[in-house]
Amino acid sequence: SYKFWQTQPVPKLGEKNEVVEEGPFKIVDIDQVPKQPGPLVDGFEWVTMDLTQDSELKEVYELLYGHFVEDDHGQFRFNYSVSFLKWALLSPGWTKEWHVGVRATASRKLVAFISGVPVELRVRQKVLHASEINFLCIHKKLRAKRLAPVLIKEITRRCYLQKTWQAIYTAGVVLPKPVSTCRYFHRSLNWQKLYEVGFSPMPRHSTVAQQIRNYKLPEKTSTKGLRQMEAKDLDAVLALFKSYMGKFDMAPVFTKEEIDHWMLHKNDAPGDRVVWTYVVEDPDTKEITDFFSFYGLESSVIGNEKHNNVRAAYVFYYASTVGLTSTPPGENEALKTRLNALVNDALILAKKFKFDVFNALTLMDNSLFLEQQKFGAGDGQLHYYLYNYNTNTIAGGVNRSNNI
Ligand code: YNC
Numbered sequence: 001s002y003k004f005w006q007t008q009p010v011p012k013l014g015e016k017n018e019v020v021e022e023g024p025f026k027i028v029d030i031d032q033v034p035k036q037p038g039p040l041v042d043g044f045e046w047v048t049m050d051l052t053q054d055s056e057l058k059e060v061y062e063l064l065y066g067h068f069v070e071d072d073h074g075q076f077r078f079n080y081s082v083s084f085l086k087w088a089l090l091s092p093g094w095t096k097e098w099h100v101g102v103r104a105t106a107s108r109k110l111v112a113f114i115s116g117v118p119v120e121l122r123v124r125q126k127v128l129h130a131s132e133i134n135f136l137c138i139h140k141k142l143r144a145k146r147l148a149p150v151l152i153k154e155i156t157r158r159c160y161l162q163k164t165w166q167a168i169y170t171a172g173v174v175l176p177k178p179v180s181t182c183r184y185f186h187r188s189l190n191w192q193k194l195y196e197v198g199f200s201p202m203p204r205h206s207t208v209a210q211q212i213r214n215y216k217l218p219e220k221t222s223t224k225g226l227r228q229m230e231a232k233d234l235d236a237v238l239a240l241f242k243s244y245m246g247k248f249d250m251a252p253v254f255t256k257e258e259i260d261h262w263m264l265h266k267n268d269a270p271g272d273r274v275v276w277t278y279v280v281e282d283p284d285t286k287e288i289t290d291f292f293s294f295y296g297l298e299s300s301v302i303g304n305e306k307h308n309n310v311r312a313a314y315v316f317y318y319a320s321t322v323g324l325t326s327t328p329p330g331e332n333e334a335l336k337t338r339l340n341a342l343v344n345d346a347l348i349l350a351k352k353f354k355f356d357v358f359n360a361l362t363l364m365d366n367s368l369f370l371e372q373q374k375f376g377a378g379d380g381q382l383h384y385y386l387y388n389y390n391t392n393t394i395a396g397g398v399n400r401s402n403n404i
């Protein structure tokens with residue numbers, strides 16, 4: 001019955017999809033926003049985490065490692081790496097006020113967390129100065145005690161204090177009320193391992209050998225002019241990103257600094273790399289005609305004899321000049337051909353970097369390549385939500401690092 005959510009500035013679940021005038025549900029008077037956090041249950045206290053300190057980052061890592069999102073059968077749990085958390089939580093414009101923890105007063109143990117980072121989010125023609133809320137996590141021993149609403153109200157207060165009146169967030173659960181719902185698709189890179197951990201079933205009448213053959217990939221990429229993105233490509237990638245994202249209902253509006261942050265791998269230890277971005281440089285004109293990116297995120301495998309983790313790569317952003325010449329999205333043969341070539345190369349590269357599976361959501365132009373590249377529908381859904389913004393249904397979500 002959504003005791004908490006029905007008090008919040010979000011649409012009601014049952015409401016008909018009438019066309020609404022898009023805008024905030026409420027205008028907040030900053031003078032009415034409490035300057036101090038609300039009360040917490042006895043024995044616990046609010047803390048602002050300093051994630052520039054490796055020790056505090058490690059505490060968030062440990063909390064999520066043991067208690068963050070699992071699949072429906074409790075077989076897998078996301079294992080966000082320390083470098084991933086740095087990437088996701090210390091993005092341009094970050095503020096430590098939005099890295100909110102709850103500690104047990106006596107032991108100092110971190111038992112809950114919620115975070116936000118700023119994002120300029122375009123919803124159709126309007127650009128919202130929003131926060132992106134992620135990594136809400138409560139220790140398993142403190143579940144079902146109505147702590148989640150307390151955390152959500154606290155991050156809301158802290159967003160309001162920074163004059164941020166809207167937020168975007170995603171969840172696997174249904175809440176009032178999704179603006180968009182996407183499905184997960186998975187493309188096996190290491191079928192045998194996925195089979196052994198219980199992620200991929202053996203299709204009827206198939207064999208291990210047949211499955212391996214089915215997912216076999218060429219050794220080398222095929223797109224002429226494909227190479228890793230470098231700092232010198234920032235302006236070109238930003239321009240391509242801007243024009244390509246223009247065809248979708250909802251998308252972040254990135255600055256050059258944000259493209260730099262989200263696309264360009266910064267020097268972590270080799271095993272800690274988070275994001276891979278490739279560009280296509282036309283051999284004749286030297287023009288950057290396309291780019292694609294993917295990020296890496298492990299899941300822990302719970303209780304398997306042979307394997308501890310599954311290494312997944314996730315389709316992140318991409319753009320192609322091919323896709324700019326015709327509309328509407330989803331009806332473009334030339335783009336379909338191009339994206340299939342690019343994604344096939346992405347699969348080859350991800351395989352080379354030892355990923356076991358390549359994941360994608362049903363958003364952007366992904367429907368143009370999912371089937372041909374042998375992605376299969378998963379059982380997971382991802383719902384997209386906007387806080388304090390009434391909007392008509394949006395086709396496709398927005399691809400962010402919080403696709404959970
Ligand atoms: C969820 N994922 O419906 P009602 S996603 C939001 N997002 O409220 P309790 C959620 N709300 O129905 P528990 C939610 N899951 O009574 C549950 N709820 O209105 C609602 N799991 O609270 C739920 N991380 O404390 C109910 O439940 C109320 O102890 C129940 O805690 C929930 O990061 C949770 O899946 C999820 O750690 C913290 O189960 C816990 O079960 C847990 O009794 C594993 O809560 C990890 C996990 C969630 C990942 C994510 C996005 C979060 C978005 C939060 C909403 C942000 C709103 C915008 C704020 C800024 C505004 C501005 C400006």
Ligand code: MG
Binds near residue numbers: 138144148
């Ligand atoms: Mg609770």
